[in-house]
Amino acid sequence: MFKNIILSIFFLLFYINSALAYIDIVYPTSKKTTINAQSTFFVGNTTEGANLTINGAKVKLWNNNFFVKVVPLEYGKNKIKLQSKINGNTEEVIFEINRPKPPKFFKPREEKFYTKDKDEILYTKTIKENATVREKPRKSSKRVVDLPLNVIMYLEGKQGNYYKLEEEGETEYWIHETNIQEPVKLSVKTNAKLKNQKLYEDENYKYIKFYLSHPVLYTIKQNGNTIKLTLHGIETQNEDGTTSPNFEYTYSLAQPILGYEGFYEENMFILKITQTPKIKDENRPLEGIRIFVDAGHGGDEKGAVGPTRVKEKDINLAISNYLIDFLREEGATVVASRTIDKKVGLYDRVDIAKNNNSMISVSIHNNSLPNGKDPYIKHGTEVHYYNENAKLLAEIIQRDLSLNLNLKDGGIHKSSFALNRSTNPVSVLVEVAYMINPEEYMLLQKSEFQKKAALSIKNSIKKYIIIMTNEKNMI
Ligand SMILES: [Zn+2]
Known part of the structure; x- marks a missing residue:
């Protein structure tokens, strides 16, 4: 019996010592692929303590088992060989990545603006909900407003697929042709009253x-x-x-x-x-403040996946759940998009926030990067907002979070995301840290770090509420 145990231990040690070399590559996701960028990154993990090389060059193993390596790409075919060696045992994976040659320079065709006749009255109305009006005749242009059905408007002309609204003043208003009824020529204009x-x-x-x-x-x-x-x-x-x-x-x-x-x-x-909330107890300014907390992704939407396959959705959820607890401890009325791992639609999240009369919406995410970028250079904390009324909250959260977590200050960014596009509630999206920066990835998995992030965000919201309810404060 005793002998058997010793024998088992012996075999176990032997087995660990002769662990097979493996390479688990999280990104790129396909061995034969096309990447249109000057570089890509290899993200994954290998046998603990193995010697990993990419095209012959040794690669640093973080935590002794995972790697994030930026690999430059030449135009045309790039053959990239990953080799992991341990105890005389070798595993090899070969990638073939095609980087397309740049297209010959061509000048984009400038769409011509067709204007209506001077005396003509061109009438139309919106035929869709959320008919977006923009400042310029293109999709990338700034949104002015999303209009409902049956909004009557008069047109001045057309460029490409966009109609220009007849308006005085400097700002231009454009609407895509699919949002409106085929324009009709009228002899009399009926002004709204x-x-x-x-x-x-x-x-x-x-x-x-x-x-x-x-x-x-x-x-x-x-x-x-x-x-x-x-x-x-x-x-x-x-x-x-x-x-x-x-x-x-x-x-x-x-x-x-x-x-x-x-x-x-x-x-x-x-x-x-x-309505500006009235603070009853100065020590508890969050008492009764209605806050929506959103854990990004969930269910089959994993978000970014880290080198050892830890998923962004799970880290987002952990931080959000801590944040919910911290806010509730201070008396805030919190609703969440999810407190478990499940799928929630993007616009369903927006609806939950609105239907619960939330004053503030905070969405928790963690970042990744597209090909061509370097996660050793671009990393840290970022906060995204879209409307002016969310800028101050974004600034406070960003400054406090990068300071408290001792992370690179990635700044605040104006971004048109579904979750921060509305002016009600005041909406921000926090990218706590990067899933593909090795040091940040290791930190993100620690519950102490997750708690610290949540605590910092809670305290920032508290600061914000104090500023917003004080009559002496003017922005
Ligand atoms: Zn995300």
């Missing part, structure tokens, strides 16, 4: 309701404590007797403005503004 205006409020929001003869293009601009709504094409008499082509409404608060949004209910336009 403002019939009535009412203020209504409950404990969460102020609603300013504008009763119109028909829906028109609207734009909302925020500047610190002021919101300016423009209802386009509603002719207004000024006090000096002149007329303005648009109706303008300005709303100001003593404190900086949190979330706001505009929308139609049939012919009624509603400007909805989050």
